[in-house]
Amino acid sequence: MRNANVLLINPWIYDFAAYDFWSKPLGLLYLAGILRKNSVNVQLIDCLNPLHPGLTEDKGIKKPRRKSSGQGQYPKEILSKPEPLQGIPRNYHRYGIPPRLFRQELHDCAPPDIVLVTSMMTYWYPGVFDAITVVREIFPDVPILLGGNYVTLCPDHARLSGADFILPGEGERHLRFIMEEVLQLEIQYLPDPTNLDSLPYPAFDLLPYKEQVPIMTSRGCPFRCIYCASHLLNSSFRRRSPELVADEIAFWNRQFGISHFSFYDDAFLMNPEEMAIPLMEEIIRRDLSCQFHCPNGLHLRSMDEKISRLMIRSGFRTLRFGFETSNSDQQVRTGGKVTNEHLNKAISCLKQAGYEPADIGLYLLCGLPGQSAQEVEESIRFVLSFGAKPVLAEFSPIPGTGLWDRSVQTSPYDLANEPLYHNNTLLPCRHESFTYEDYRKLKSLIKARGETASAHIRP
Ligand code: B12
Ligand code: SF4
Incomplete structure (x- = not known):
């Protein structure tokens, strides 16, 4: 059986304020764990990585202050506000690595068969959309699948994201579709969604920090x-x-x-x-x-x-x-x-x-x-x-x-x-x-x- 490559993306946060209060893309890493059990290769690009080695080369980006317990600042850059937020008298930021580093990571990774993008707060969708645009630019023919809280709570709006598939709800329930329909592989391991003990550990080893x-x-x-x-x-x-x-x-x-x-x-x-x-x-x-x-x-x-x-x-x-x-x-x-x-x-x-x-x-x-x-x-x-x-x-x-x-x-x-x-x-x-x-x-x-x-x- 051929070995498939799946690329996971934790997109940027676009907001007035954001602080890493022990945040990690847990849902995406749970899915990564299950995909691995199906002999699929997984890679992760974490757009929020505050310790990305390339950050030191960017003079415009202040080094984020971190605490040893794993919380702290994200790197940030001021962005122009989307039209609906124009009247708000506060700076709006992109939290995470600069797009230059994201593009570099995409170029450096093994070419994926599919890309899975997660989402969290409903109002963080612009960071998700921008990440999808960049992925599309670099891998024009690779299917992009979007899931996560924003998609579950605003499925109609998520159709504007540019992703090929919008998959609301618990990701485990879409596994058969991802394996059989999108990757066209035989499923080897499907956890029972009613029994959480049947889930493998999240693939935390993929986290850059x-x-x-x-x-x-x-x-x-x-x-x-x-x-x-x-x-x-x-x-x-x-x-x-x-x-x-x-x-x-x-x-x-x-x-x-x-x-x-x-x-x-x-x-x-x-x-x-x-x-x-x-x-x-x-x-x-x-x-x-x-x-x-x-x-x-x-x-x-x-x-x-x-x-x-x-x-x-x-x-x-x-x-x-x-x-x-x-x-x-x-x-x-x-x-x-x-x-x-x-x-x-x-x-x-x-x-x-x-x-x-x-x-x-x-x-x-x-x-x-x-x-x-x-x-x-x-x-x-x-x-x-x-x-x-x-x-x-x-x-x-x-x-x-x-x-x-x-x-x-x-x-x-x-x-x-x-x-x-x-x-x-x-x-x-x-x-x-x-x-x-x-x-x-x-x-x-x-x-x-x-x-x-x-x-x-x-x-
Ligand atoms: C933990 C948590 C936090 C953590 C941080 C978590 C993080 N990752 O960054 C902390 C405590 C910091 C936090 C803060 C806040 N949070 Co909060 N948080 C949560 C919570 C409880 C769990 C999220 C989570 O990780 N779940 C576990 C994993 C396993 O689930 P998951 O990531 O969703 O993934 C599953 C599916 O979504 C799907 N999936 C995910 N990605 C993908 C991708 C693909 C391709 C597919 C197919 C499927 C898929 O499959 C996964 C497995 O089933 C949710 C509520 C909830 N039950 O989800 C609220 C929630 C997301 N938070 C919420 C809110 C309101 C906030 C705050 C604004 C609270 C406040 N007023 O201060 C702040 C804002 C933070 C900020 N500005 O930085 C709201 C969302 C509001 C919104 N409009 O979207 C929620 C829904 C809670 C609620 N009130 O109902 N939060
Ligand atoms: S339903 Fe109420 S008790 Fe349960 S998680 Fe939400 S806020 Fe907390």
Whole structure:
């Protein structure tokens, strides 16, 4: 049987702001792992590589500052704004390597039979389209397949991308089509999408920089919060076996010396006896000595003394919880995942276990349709009253979610026809009781309290 070559592309981010908060193209690398099991050769070009050796030759690009835990800045260049964003008084950037280096990588790679491109935020599509244009220029006859979150959430818009195939939803479900119809190869290995243990490890070895890698112990979430797309992106809530997750962490640690891991789960702490507790016990038993980061919000409702103790002992360092608001009506209206009592209990257990309150980050949604600035301010003050850290999460409206229709009605922008307007930086659903000025004041409130807190710790 002939050996096929598949080229994977993690495209640029085009945005006003972007920070590498332990980001990696996990979905694409899962697909790479499965393709390999089908004896296909895979290569990756990561347009976001902040450590690309060619970057030093570009005088216009500032060397991005990175932290040893695997987060940090991306290289960036100012771009002219796309027409719909012309009126926004902020610089717009291309985050990632310059197009010159991308072209060079494309010329240097083994000629591909097909190219798989991923996508993430809906409003990042211009970086995806530009990457596809460059690939097309260099490999005019090679089929380009586009998948990922943007494609799943805005499939009609994605048809404008220039890709030959638009493949929404979980990529594993398209594997037979990719192997048999596009590559015209016999399929040798097809994972069972209902059983996550049947997936091979993501092909992290392809990453040009491996300061940290993400771990996903589950897909989906049993909740249905009205601002969240989890149920649109994943067919159901499914979990791996905790021992196999521990095996994976041990594997990357042993094989590549990776000691920082970020959890991407939507519901890692849900029913903790099924995953979080046995996994953390296993990490401690095997003495893995790694550090774990949770940039995506964890559930507060599951927190108790036992979990808090296990978290600190097993190496959970960056804690971010999805609190969203302290307003009880809003908590119920948006899905009922959390109450103020859950926060109260969680903070006291975490403190008892040895976490500093300032280590505990609480995401607070801001800019929901109809939400007042006062509600957000009260939520900030509520979180600060525990000494914990409020982290504003500016609302990004997502097609198909419970809040979508209301978002379209509230927004001053044409959300329904232009995904660029989903950008959270625009505060797309702002209104007279929640203006930019209100937002700036809320940011200053957090900053001022943060500085007061650090001034207290100074000797
Ligand atoms: C982890 C995560 C993050 C991480 C970073 C992840 C990263 N890779 O960069 C962090 C915490 C930093 C983050 C931040 C934010 N995020 Co986020 N994030 C996620 C999350 C939970 C998981 C993404 C993921 O990696 N999934 C796992 C992999 C396995 O899935 P995947 O990549 O989608 O790939 C699968 C398919 O898409 C497909 N596929 C992928 N590529 C390809 C290619 C081909 C060819 C094919 C066939 C298939 C295919 O197959 C894969 C396997 O099944 C999603 C929600 C979700 N459940 O997906 C939200 C999500 C993407 N984030 C969202 C939001 C709103 C944000 C923030 C704006 C939050 C805020 N207000 O601050 C910020 C913005 C970040 C920024 N400006 O830099 C929204 C999207 C909004 C939008 N308009 O698009 C989501 C959907 C959550 C939600 N609210 O519903 N995020
Ligand atoms: S609990 Fe979190 S992941 Fe689940 S639906 Fe709500 S916001 Fe989404």
